[in-house]
Amino acid sequence: MGLNQNQKKAVETTEGPLLIIAGPGSGKTFTLVERIHYLITKKNVSVENILVATFTEKAAQELMTRISNRLHQANISCNINDMYLGTIHSICLRILEENREFTRLKKNFMLMDQFDQQYFLYQKIYEYMRLPNMDLILGDKTSRWKRAEILLKWLNKVSEEMLDVEQLKSSDELQAQTLGYCYELYQQHLEEENALDFSTIQLEAYRLLKENRQITMQLNENLQYLLIDEFQDTNTIQEEIIFLLAGGNQNICVVGDDDQGLYRFRGATIRNILEFPSKFENGKCKQVELSTNYRSHPLIIQFYNQWMKQNNWSYEGKTFRYDKQIEPREGNHPESRTVIKVSGSDGLRNWEEEVYQFLISMKEKGKLTDWNEIAFLFRSVKNDKVVSLANYLEERNIPVYSPRSNMFFERKEVRLIIGAFMFLFPQFPKVRKWEEGSYLREWEIYDQYLREFAGELRKQENKKLLRWCQIRAKEHMNLHENTDYSFAGLFYQLLQFDLFNRYLEQDSYIVKDSRPVRNLSLFSKLLAKFEYLHRVTIFTPKTINTLLTTFFNQFLRFLINGGINEYEDESEYAPSGCVSFLTIHQSKGLEFPIVIVDSLNATPRKQYSELDEILQENFYRKEPFEPLERTKYYDFWRLYYTAFSRAQNLLVLSCQENIANGQGTRNVPSEPFLELYSKLKTWRETNDIYKLEIEKIKNVNIKKQYSFTSHINIFENCALQYKFYKEFEFSPVRQGATLFGTLVHQTIEDIHKYAIRGEELKIKEGNVEDWFNANYNNLVKKERVYLAPQTQKAALKQVLQYVDKQNNDWSHIKDAEVDVSLVKENYILKGTIDLIRGENNTVEIIDFKSEKKPDLFKEADMMYHYKRQLEVYAHLVEKRTGQQVSKMHLYYTGEEDSNPYVTFPKDIKAIGKTISAFDEIVKRIEDKDFLIKKRPEKHCRNCDMRFYCNEKL
Structure with missing residues (x-):
């Protein structure tokens, strides 16, 4: 598909400020990709001179994939990761990390x-x-x-x-x-x-840019073209940061749709997009409207155009909306009724059955080939009515994908694992006590889970589990000595038994099939979070009851009350075999062949308090924009406009009709929907719907990132370990062993950075000790793991030895801890590298190992493994930077008596083989091929999954 006239204008208007108003289905992402391609190919702009900010990480990943594919098609080689591409939060975080020494933040925040x-x-x-x-x-x-x-x-x-x-x-x-x-x-x-939250990320970045003119000027020089997506959802501080990054260079292109501004509750302000042209001299900001909809049937477009037109957007002479008319694409469209209603009749309470019958008829009489072609949209998926509909459909064999419906704690696998913890800690009278006279209703839920688990223990097939639990419970009830585990350790021990390991046997990676194992994985993360927040590593006789009280009465209780979202696959927003239940906010940016919009009982409601009014009137940086009393209407109209415009082939309005009878009930649908709703035919009144061509759900193409240490290394050691820790994302129990190496690496990185800045005189023993201690304190704060005093001394000794062996000559250090990535055809290759200067303008790669130099013959396999890792780094450096690598080194900081270096010459053929092997492993990972022929015993000792493997392999 080529660019239409307005898209072409949006692509080629590169100089100066530009506002692109992009209506629903108008090819916005396609236009953004073409604009970036145009900048690189026609304007000769380097990728590092472009900043692209998106609203979500998923949008950033999809955009990166599409840009790299577009450049690959055009045979253009450049590293997309050099572009500042991500959410505004992630871009701010990158700027903070690159300039951390100028902020309040310390390393390892x-x-x-x-x-x-x-x-x-x-x-x-x-x-x-x-x-x-x-x-x-x-x-x-x-x-x-x-x-x-x-x-x-x-x-x-x-x-x-x-x-x-x-x-x-x-x-x-x-x-x-x-x-x-x-x-x-x-x-x-x-x-x-030493902490940051998501709001203060932006505040710290803003302060950094305001207070450090040199940093801001350098960024202004580098970032020549800014492109901000979903500009209607930016807040005050984000707008300030964007203009600071642009500086005097006004090549700012903002894209968005004021009609889809949904995030006022998160601080977003619609004024940013409505007032954008007024930020510049009169007539300086060009404006392009993308109003041709390539997504929806013309009657659907007509319906949501009418929805916006019937509402009043003006107040006291000001209009709070860009006047626009969305038009369908040219060409033939099916002559069919494509906006209908599927509702329960007043007084019959038959809404759930009516919805079910409609779905079945579309499957049997229509051209529906997969349930995922249908999405239900609600204001919230957590209320009883929505949960009841989901259960009604699932009982009738229509699977429902609703990851944000607060059902996590109702899933059987989660109920059983919590029930198991209850059984394992029978200290109920002590643990149940809370504040004086206070009763926690959550114990009713816990008791229910315990009864369910106990019921399973009575079954013959769980006899082994019963015996194990009885022994553990007895130990915990009268604990006399420290255990070597806490909650997370117990969790992994439970996975060895059939009651739980049956969930891990699932070889299907379809979301609806893998939900139980994904939920167990999520539970492992929650346990890891608890142990991290409360600095727990083991149970002791003194702490066990306090930990249980904190775990059940605080942590787990608040998770249950606050609700937990289940797993969502970012590359599969509409999993095959399921209808989707989404919030309208969740559906933003998505499209579905058939969209069923519910929540037609809703009315505009006030979203501000007295304190909001005080702050807006007296403390905000700008005069109030939209009148506060009108915002509830504007937000309501925008919300349902977004919902209606998700539909491609068929838009359905759905509710349990209810006519007010003067006894406290109210009209459903509510007054805002009545005029349009009343004109719609029911699904039983038209056969047109069965003639529609129902489109297939589009694949989301996202390139995944892989590194040697975090991916290839794990997969080669044990593909099964990769499956659990990387594919299903189980959270391992924290190991203190890595803290030693991290501490040595970070202090050497500090030393190198002083050398690179020309401050070699500061590299002396007292300062090195200070840097080492600061790193240790910050690591301990972050990781909640400690090193014994003797181990700390050993780590410091390695660092000081390294300094001594350089003899005050740091001229060879070129770069430290450089994050290098390369966008390849099917994935993104990543690595972190230290570089030293080589002969004849070459560079050499050095990787530090915080241990003694091994026997090169006895440990030949390990050396070969490290050599391949260095070859991956060499490939990255040469492809990414154009610099020639001449040598590759391992440096053993624990080596005292002999040369700490192990050096490998660069071998182009060997590098080619290594990269080919890397490609093959990535293919196996993406094909979900995690079979292992033989268990790698030496890697089992520290693997939490060893209990499961002991039983199953």
């Missing part, structure tokens, strides 16, 4: 996701509660967990709106004043923990 952040606040909530007037922000009757959730929202708002904390603290408004003191305390906590 902890990056918290939303759960981590809320749990972090929960653990410290009493410190916040001691601040005056906290009840004005948090209320006085909510739980600690709810208070942490409310506090998190307000703290993130301060970061995202860049509110002046001193101004808040000195405010006459008590709520604002209290929020200022909260934020000040939160910043102290973050600094103490």
Whole structure:
């Protein structure tokens, strides 16, 4: 498909600011790829001079794949990873990591996701509660967990709106004043923990750019063309960062659709896209509208155009929407009714049966070939009505894919594993106790899981498991000495028994088939997170009951209350064999042949509080934009516009009709939908729908990243280990052994960076010890693992030995810990490399090993393995940078008596063979070929899956 006239204009308008309004299905991603291709091929722009910001990591990965494929087709060789391509968060993180010494951050900082952040606040909530007037922000009757959730929202708002904390603290408004003191305390906590959350990533990046002119100028010089996708969903601080990165160079292209702005609740502001042209001199910003829809049938387009037109977007002389008309593509379209309703009749309560009958009729009479061609969209997938429909369909053999429906703790495999933990720790009277007089309803759930697990233990086939559990439970009840495990260790021991290992035997990688093993994997991650947050490695007689109380009464309880999303495959948004149940927000950017939109009982609802009003009126950096009282309507209209525009062939509106009868009930569908809904025919009134050509779900093409150490090495050692840790993503129990090597590597990296900056005089024993200790303290804080004092001394000794052997000559150091990646035809090859200067303008690769030099003959297999690793690095350096590699070295920092180097000459043929072998292994991984002929015994000792393998292999 070629570019249409407006797409061509969007591609070729490269100089100066450009606003692209891209309606649904208008070929936005295709246009972005062509624009980047045009910059590289026609404007001769280097990839490192381009920044592309996307809304999600998945969108970034898909865009990278499509750009690399496009360049590959054109026979153009360049490294896409040199481009600043990712979410705004990931780009900010990259800038912070590249310039960390100019920020408050220390090495090994902890990056918290939303759960981590809320749990972090929960653990410290009493410190916040001691601040005056906290009840004005948090209320006085909510739980600690709810208070942490409310506090998190307000703290993130301060970061995202860049509110002046001193101004808040000195405010006459008590709520604002209290929020200022909260934020000040939160910043102290973050600094103490060397931590970042997702909002402060951006705040730290903003501060770095504002306070370090030299860094900002260098970025301005490098980043000549900026392309920002989904601009309608950016917030205040993101807009500021984008303009700081652009500097005086105004080649900023923003793309988005104001009609699909859905993320006000996350701080996004629609004003960024509506006001973008006014950021520049009058007439300077060009504007292109992509309004030809290549996705949907014309009647579907007509329907959602009408939905937007029937609403009033003006208020006091201002309009809060770009006026646009989406048009269908040229060509023939089926003459068929493509917008219908599938609803239960008033008073009959037959909605679930009506939906089921419609689905069956489409399968039997229509041209539906896979259930995944149907998506249900709801405001929320967590309410009882939606869960009930999912159960109704599944009971009738229509599988439902609904990973965000809060069903994780209702899945059998999860119920059984929690039931097993209950059985293994029979200290119930002590553990159940909570705050005086307080009863936790979660114990009813735990008891139910225990009964289910006990029921399984009574079966003959689980006799072995029963005996094992009885022995363990007795030990735990009267623990006399330390164990060598904690929760995660027990979890992996349980996997040896048939009750659980049957889930691991699943060889299908289709999402609906692999859900149980994916859920067990997720449970392993939750256990790892608990042990990390509470610094747990073993059970002791003193700590066991306290840990159980914390685990059941706090951690697990809040996970159950907060809800856990199940596994989602980023490369398969609509798994084969299932209908999809998605939130409307979740469906954004996706398309489905048949879309069923429910939640027609909804009405616009207020989303702001008194404190929102205070902040917006008095503390935001700009005057208020949209009138607060109108935002609930605008957001409502945009939400359902997004839902309706997902449909390709058939759009269905669905509800349990209910006519208000004056007894407290209300109309369903609600008033906003009535006019359009009332004109629709039911599915039983038209046979047109069976004549439709139903399209297939499109494959999402995402190239995966592979490195020698994190992927090839594991696969070659044991393909089964790769299957569990990399494919299914089980979280291994933390091993302290790697801390030693990481500590040595990081301190040598510090030394090299001083040498590269020309500050060799600072490389002396006292400073090296300081760097070493700082690295150790930060690593310990992050990893929650410690080294014995003697082991710390041994690690420091290796570093100081390395310094001594250089004899104050650092001129050979060229680069340290360089992340190098290469986009290949089917995957992305990654590596981290240290470079030293070679002869005749060549470079040499050096890899550090924190151990004694092995016997080169007895350990020939290991040396061959390391040589291949260095060959991969050599291939990366030459293809990625164009520099010639002349030699490859291993440096053994633990070697005291002899030459610490092992050197290999570069052999082009050998490198070619290694890369071919790498390609073959990647192919096996992508083909899900994890068979092993023989168990690799030497790798089993430290593998958590050894209990499972002992039983099954």
